[in-house]
Amino acid sequence: MNLVVLAGILGVVMMFTGLLVKQLRVVSGIAAAGLCVLFISNLWELYHAPFFTLPESSMLATTRFGLLINQILLLAGILYVVLFGRHIQVVGKHVADYYALIFFVYAGIGISTSYTNLLMLFLGIEIMSIPLYILTGSDKRNLKSNEAALKYFLMGSFSTGIMLMGIALIYGATGSFNVASMNTQLSFNLIVGILLLLISMSFKVSAAPFHFWTPDVYDGAPTAFTAFMATIVKVAAFAAFIHLFEGSFEMLNRKWQLLIAIIIACTLLVGNITAVFQQSVKRMLAYSSIAQAGFMMFALFAFNDASREGIVLYGAAYCLATLGLFAVLIKMEDYTFDGFNGLAKSQPLLAGVSTVFLLSLAGIPLTLGFFSKYYMVSAALSTGGKYLWLFVLAMLCAAISVYYYFRVIQAMYFKPLGGVPGTSTSLTTSTTRAFNYTLLVMALLVILLGLQPQLLLQFLYF
Amino acid sequence: MPIHYYIYQACVLFSIGVAGVLTRRNAIIIFMCIELMLNSVNLLLVAFSKLHYARAVAAGAAPTTGTEAQLFVFFIMVVAAAEVSVGLAIIVMMYRNVHNVDINFLNRLKH
Numbered sequence: 001m002n003l004v005v006l007a008g009i010l011g012v013v014m015m016f017t018g019l020l021v022k023q024l025r026v027v028s029g030i031a032a033a034g035l036c037v038l039f040i041s042n043l044w045e046l047y048h049a050p051f052f053t054l055p056e057s058s059m060l061a062t063t064r065f066g067l068l069i070n071q072i073l074l075l076a077g078i079l080y081v082v083l084f085g086r087h088i089q090v091v092g093k094h095v096a097d098y099y100a101l102i103f104f105v106y107a108g109i110g111i112s113t114s115y116t117n118l119l120m121l122f123l124g125i126e127i128m129s130i131p132l133y134i135l136t137g138s139d140k141r142n143l144k145s146n147e148a149a150l151k152y153f154l155m156g157s158f159s160t161g162i163m164l165m166g167i168a169l170i171y172g173a174t175g176s177f178n179v180a181s182m183n184t185q186l187s188f189n190l191i192v193g194i195l196l197l198l199i200s201m202s203f204k205v206s207a208a209p210f211h212f213w214t215p216d217v218y219d220g221a222p223t224a225f226t227a228f229m230a231t232i233v234k235v236a237a238f239a240a241f242i243h244l245f246e247g248s249f250e251m252l253n254r255k256w257q258l259l260i261a262i263i264i265a266c267t268l269l270v271g272n273i274t275a276v277f278q279q280s281v282k283r284m285l286a287y288s289s290i291a292q293a294g295f296m297m298f299a300l301f302a303f304n305d306a307s308r309e310g311i312v313l314y315g316a317a318y319c320l321a322t323l324g325l326f327a328v329l330i331k332m333e334d335y336t337f338d339g340f341n342g343l344a345k346s347q348p349l350l351a352g353v354s355t356v357f358l359l360s361l362a363g364i365p366l367t368l369g370f371f372s373k374y375y376m377v378s379a380a381l382s383t384g385g386k387y388l389w390l391f392v393l394a395m396l397c398a399a400i401s402v403y404y405y406f407r408v409i410q411a412m413y414f415k416p417l418g419g420v421p422g423t424s425t426s427l428t429t430s431t432t433r434a435f436n437y438t439l440l441v442m443a444l445l446v447i448l449l450g451l452q453p454q455l456l457l458q459f460l461y462f
Numbered sequence: 463m464p465i466h467y468y469i470y471q472a473c474v475l476f477s478i479g480v481a482g483v484l485t486r487r488n489a490i491i492i493f494m495c496i497e498l499m500l501n502s503v504n505l506l507l508v509a510f511s512k513l514h515y516a517r518a519v520a521a522g523a524a525p526t527t528g529t530e531a532q533l534f535v536f537f538i539m540v541v542a543a544a545e546v547s548v549g550l551a552i553i554v555m556m557y558r559n560v561h562n563v564d565i566n567f568l569n570r571l572k573h
Contacts, residue, residue, distance in 0.1 A: 119534055126541050130548055137552050146556045147568045153549050154492055154565075158483050160545075161499035164538060165476055168503045171531055172469075172510040175517070 002041040003110035011103035018096025028085035031099040059117035066113035076319040083327040101131035112240035148220025155213040159203035166196030208266035218286035227326035235315040267294035268397040298376040310375035317368040321357040342417030353443040367450040468509035475502035
């Protein structure tokens with residue numbers, strides 16, 4: 001609850017900051033401080049009472065799982081501001097407004113990790129999405145950014161319409177907006193409603209076959225904001241997705257697993273196979289985010305304690321690695337694979353940390369990515385071996401993903417500097433010391449949690 | 463009137479909206495179709511609210527049943543208004559740059 005209220009207040013504060021403070025560095029500093037406040041207040045709520053209490057029958061109820069997801073996303077947010085602060089400043093003139101929108105997104109995240117009512121689900125998802133439409137189009141002179149914003153907006157509000165239809169039909173069947181009330185006898189209205197909700201949430205987390213907007217939007221948006229929505233917002237949408245169907249799982253069980261298995265298979269295949277053919281690393285990361293969403297969908301397949309642990313680990317692994325990779329990418333002059341040629345010679349630190357992040361995304365042991373994939377798949381396996389083909393497919397797709405992740409490593413370490421004419425490994429802006437240390441800390445965190453995932457999971461229980 | 467009429471009408475309006483989004487090429491018209499989808503949901507929610515109210519009264523339960531759906535309608539209106547303001551701003555921004563609102567122009571990201 002702290003997160004929702006404080007993030008809303010801080011968003012308004014940031015808007016006034018834009019009027020009163022002119023130095024851009026100060027604005028970034030205030031935003032980072034605000035995120036630290038949110039981080040501490042959320043941590044306080046995890047162990048003590050929240051500052052703002054709600055009556056028992058309210059539409060929001062925080063759970064430990066939701067608070068831990070918030071905590072991870074807030075940590076990722078602080079890292080995000082430190083890494084991307086200078087790049088947010090060059091996107092446009094209204095830097096404080098961008099930060100204000102980011103705070104509003106956090107308010108939406110707070111709602112969508114703790115709702116108990118479909119009304120709050122709708123509001124949370126919308127509060128997360130509407131600021132993102134603006135952030136996507138924030139580079140106003142750039143046609144690609146315009147196009148991405150319009151596409152994202154049309155697709156996003158279309159899926160909102162579908163979600164609302166689903167909610168209305170569920171209400172018609174059960175007479176209540178409570179998430180728990182979905183767990184009743186199935187009727188026609190209820191089935192159609194749940195399917196429509198499933199479709200619209202798949203839109204939001206970009207699971208195939210509803211992923212079409214993802215590559216274009218991620219490619220067209222300013223890279224600083226792509227990094228934000230590809231990591232933090234996506235994990236929050238997953239938390240909402242899982243929370244939505246957690247209670248009603250028992251009565252859905254059989255048919256449900258087949259449906260989710262089909263979505264997972266499509267998502268894994270489309271994401272991984274298309275990623276292989278990309279020339280631009282930014283676009284490759286967009287498809288890789290679809291592929292990673294396929295693995296996160298295993299949590300919806302299983303719904304047990306292990307899958308909860310899995311989604312916490314996966315969220316952390318995916319956020320850290322993808323944020324780090326985008327931070328390296330945004331420094332590059334050339335976004336193609338050739339642009340990375342010989343990076344290990346000119347920028348050994350950047351090459352080293354991005355290798356760690358790529359290994360984590362590919363799921364190589366000793367990194368957090370390995371354990372997150374392991375938890376996900378083993379949680380799904382423990383529900384019974386009925387869908388063995390799905391697990392074989394997941395392993396094959398993980399093997400495919402190694403190919404395109406290692407292409408970047410190969411370019412960095414084994415290709416000569418400037419080997420291809422017309423490309424350069426020069427950086428657009430030099431790296432600051434804070435930037436380098438943050439990346440280093442993130443890489444170490446990926447390895448440390450990869451060795452000891454319990455360090456993160458203990459927060460779920462103690 | 464039986465509840466079916468409202469449900470069918472809402473479904474028809476919703477389908478018109480979906481069909482419009484999928485087939486039309488003008489960004490403003492697509493946008494209108496999305497609004498149509500949202501409003502068909504409003505209609506459906508009010509109809510269901512009335513249905514559950516009638517059922518609750520017949521069963522002798524509290525007559526406040528069904529109010530939450532009507533509240534939901536107001537929330538949808540507010541969110542739809544917020545979406546309109548953002549969406550029209552994006553369309554205007556697009557128009558300033560390419561002097562067109564046809565979404566066939568949206569192909570720069572494909573290559």
